[in-house]
Amino acid sequence: MRTAATACLAAALIALAAACGRPAPSPAPTEAPAPTPTAERARIPTATAQPSPAAEEATAPAAAPSPAPDPAGEGAADGAGPDGLPSIADLVERVRPSVVAITTEEVRRGPLGSYSAGGAGSGIIIGPDGLIATNAHVVAGSEEIRVHLDGGQVHEAEIVGIDPISDLAVLRIDAGGLPHLAPSGSESLRVGDWVVAVGNAAGLRGGPTVTLGIVSGRGRAIATEAGQFFDLIQTDAAMNDGNSGGPLVDLRGNVVGITTAIMRQAQGIGFAVSSRVAGPILEALAESGRYVRPLIGVTGMDAAPALGLAIDGGVLVTTMPPDGPAYRAGIRVGDVITALNGAPTPDMPTFLSTLWEHRPGEEITVDYVSGGEEITVTLTLAERPPQ
Numbered sequence: 178m179r180t181a182a183t184a185c186l187a188a189a190l191i192a193l194a195a196a197c198g199r200p201a202p203s204p205a206p207t208e209a210p211a212p213t214p215t216a217e218r219a220r221i222p223t224a225t226a227q228p229s230p231a232a233e234e235a236t237a238p239a240a241a242p243s244p245a246p247d248p249a250g251e252g253a254a255d256g257a258g259p260d261g262l263p264s265i266a267d268l269v270e271r272v273r274p275s276v277v278a279i280t281t282e283e284v285r286r287g288p289l290g291s292y293s294a295g296g297a298g299s300g301i302i303i304g305p306d307g308l309i310a311t312n313a314h315v316v317a318g319s320e321e322i323r324v325h326l327d328g329g330q331v332h333e334a335e336i337v338g339i340d341p342i343s344d345l346a347v348l349r350i351d352a353g354g355l356p357h358l359a360p361s362g363s364e365s366l367r368v369g370d371w372v373v374a375v376g377n378a379a380g381l382r383g384g385p386t387v388t389l390g391i392v393s394g395r396g397r398a399i400a401t402e403a404g405q406f407f408d409l410i411q412t413d414a415a416m417n418d419g420n421s422g423g424p425l426v427d428l429r430g431n432v433v434g435i436t437t438a439i440m441r442q443a444q445g446i447g448f449a450v451s452s453r454v455a456g457p458i459l460e461a462l463a464e465s466g467r468y469v470r471p472l473i474g475v476t477g478m479d480a481a482p483a484l485g486l487a488i489d490g491g492v493l494v495t496t497m498p499p500d501g502p503a504y505r506a507g508i509r510v511g512d513v514i515t516a517l518n519g520a521p522t523p524d525m526p527t528f529l530s531t532l533w534e535h536r537p538g539e540e541i542t543v544d545y546v547s548g549g550e551e552i553t554v555t556l557t558l559a560e561r562p563p564q
Contacts, residue, residue, distance in 0.1 A: 222314060222344070222401035222421075222438040265373055269387050271430050274327045274356040275302045276385050276423060278377040279311055279334075279348075281319040299376035299385070299423030300324065300348065301432060302357040303459060307332075307350040310360070310459050311422030312437055313339045316346050324350050327384070338462030342470070343450055344406060344437050346422075347462040358424065360452035360459065362431030363410065368392050374414040374436055374447070376423025385423070390414025390445070397448060398526035401438050407526040408454055410434045413445035425449040454530075471537045471558035474501020479524045480513045488546055490523040491515040506556040508545055515551075516544035537561075 298315030322334040332350035378386035394411035425434035434449030477492040491513040522528035537560035
């Protein structure tokens, strides 16, 4: 009897075969016992849905993916395997040497004294000189960090920089001439595109785990025990503890995202930091150890008619320091910000994503509504203090 997991995989492969223009015979059902984890593993953050317009976007069905790249094209998806079904084995072979497993040790203090706790995660080699990208929650607070390369070598790693807001970190190991990948390509990613997650799922021995899925949503906003994250890619490619920090790859081998969280109360809902967001942050962490964000000087929430406001969409200013850029420009608590530099900000995730595209010291325009009047002011962004 075919299991639910086998049926889902078969449906995905048949759909992918159709997208590639190849016949797809039904695969024979298989039964396999669930593997037992062989290592301690870091718990991937659990996401909870946010009541924002971005978070309510419908999920695309797996039965109607966008067409896969032509297998005959350069860098396209792999050809058919011996059973006639399309294979991603060549893609995995290209990506795998740049994916690492990460194990950590940290000292925790309990009622009976201190004890050592281990964890596991994943990473991506982003530079030939030993630079590795991963999640902040994988390595934060660790006393020892070890990076396990695909060839079996193990290296002690040091933290170059951490950005808790995006849950990204950069490590360095003493090694050179390494195969590496640069996060890129998420700008052209569409809901329904096929993606592959590669990582140290559940800390299983024997190399990385590979899972196939589609892009289920873009621009997601979630809250986890590690913090609130914005502008994420949602996918149904299976993720588990230990996947954190591994790559989400499209069928051309582009690292379109870095896996960061899952929604445990649902099935097939995982999230990745898009390469558009991750790229400049990782570059700054590698160069200076920190990513400098701009400060506008407001704290807010989504504006909605339910709050008694006459405007539908925008960011309601709830608190603000009296010496920040926004206050000096005339914005006050109770005003609703509707655009930054002409870009609409219908909700808080969009507002933050748009704000973080600018740099400290940059001059921008802010459109806001105060007492029913639409106002535009110009202000200079300050530098946000490091966390």
